[in-house]
Amino acid sequence: MEKIILDCDPGHDDAIAILLAAGNPTIDLLGITTVAGNQTIEKVTRNALAVCAAYGIEVPVARGAERPLVIPQMVADFVHGETGLDGPDLPPATFELDRRHAVDFIIDTVMSHEPKTVNLVPTGPFTNIALAIRKEPRIVERVKSVTVMGGAHTRGNITPGAEFNIYVDPEAAEAVFRADWDVTMVGLDLTHQALATSELQDRVRAVGGPISKFVLDLWAFIGSTYESNWEFAAPPVHDACCVAALIDPAVFTVAKADVRVELHGEWTKGMTVVNFQDAPGMHHDAGSAAKQTDFRTNVAMTLEWPRFADQIVDALTYLTEK
Template identity: 55%
Template sequence: MAEKIVLDCDPGHDDAIALLLAHGDPGIELLAVTTVVGNQTLAKVTRNALSVATMAGITGVPFAAGADRPLLREIEVAADIHGESGLDGPELPEPAFGVVGAHAVDLIVETVLAHEPGTVTLVPTGGLTNIALAARRAPEIVERVKRVVLMGGGVGVGNRTAVAEFNIAIDPEAADIVFSAGWEVVMVGLDLTHQAVAGPEVREAIRAVGTGPARFVDELLDFFAGTYRDVQGFDAPPVHDPCAVAHVIDPTVVRAVPVPLVVETTGRYTTGMTVADLRGPAPEGCRTYAARELDHGRFWDLVVGALTRIGDPTVAAPVAAPVAAPVVASEQPA
């Protein structure tokens, strides 16, 4: 049976690919897409998500805008990696539909409560503000969610700082809430996603699909490759966020092991660090996991397969749910 997910994202080049993978793989039932400030402002990443959905023909899935700022800290974006739009590089179509009237946090809660316990997985690929707010707003969802599979953090590696990954660093307080809530958390961090590089053979396979969405991904990777080369010195770009979706599709492609994990929120040099206790076997009942090993070839086969299935869709029709005129919600729920 397909895994039911809510994708919480901040597109973002790799978020866009994660959305396409979730849409195009038969192992995923995409219940909802929510957006959060992160790679760019909430207005920009929400528009990007709607544009990608329009390009890929994603219909019947509600989209909702969420938190426009971290819980406590100032907004930080990643224009150095993703550009001023958040999706610099390809030409983006105008969105064919808008967001639903509900705030993303409310949509997350409503979606979890509308399905049987243990059937909905939350897949956040940006900062964890929406997920933390949902857990605090409706604590009853914690025992109903199947698991949280997030892209963020890392075991002993950072990119925003020496030890902190961007998604965790921009809202460490939210990350602390999510990691300590008591539900099962799978951290797909940098030590895993840095294995998911889009080298020449990957680019060739994507171009060979020959469709509009595949050309869009190739253009995304052109820009992404340039910024990762210039800013972080990579020969080929690591494509982080689809790794979280791939773990949900097939845990043998993105393999995770139980590891006690906590988030540092007060360290002078270590705020945002995901601290993994590797001193011995995880204690019985450990509910936090770290992804450590990627099957590179099978991972990219999933992405290319999803692009092939998407085909060359026409412009997406509006979703079935009523849509609101504003692209973003202006206030976070209490």
């Protein structure tokens, strides 16, 4: 069983990630921490609490960073709407927040468990994780893995070169990629393969019940957004891919790379610069720049979509029948 802390900014795909983590018996969801990103910290925290309250997910929820480390805050209301979770009707957020700040919750949880047993899963901006590293550097050697939704090696979605989670707090992202721990980058190149196709939606509809309706309402809203803004035939389920990999690592392939975040470029700020270990023409022993290359990030490459779809359906079925 994999122990995880889901650090998120719900967000439609974050909500699916919560349901997948809570609905798979091989995942021990230790807690949910929130970070400003898709919407303000107040709104994403309310959304996390509401999803947990609606579907009986009894885990601690801790509110985290309300702004990036350095740059001004930016939210994705143009994608996720005014609430951050537009589309479905959710009940009031009746669960109480954990009294700790998300950064302290992360530190306390990692330090109180055996070394190399807690996985961090940031699916929003990486602000909380970077702050936790700064406040308690010992977590780096104790964390088992960090599986992040962010970045890409071929494209952006908020600018031509940058993915949203990295762009809105690039300094935090660079801190996470540079820390000496096991990082897997689940970027747009992978998540754009994880589409909520009509086939998957039909399977979810067949599950029935309020959770099925909630997920279909999520996809209806975000699907129209992706169709109008980016001409997608079906919406990507970005964040759930990170949880899916901890359920079954075979759900996608990875390639080793050195990942750096561009912090200063006028046109490329927030871009993840990905140097693959097996890139043709690279001479890793030639020159000082090559010697400083650090091929330790796993970059997600190709998705086994049927495995992923099965995980989503199985989790929703489990939660519905529970």
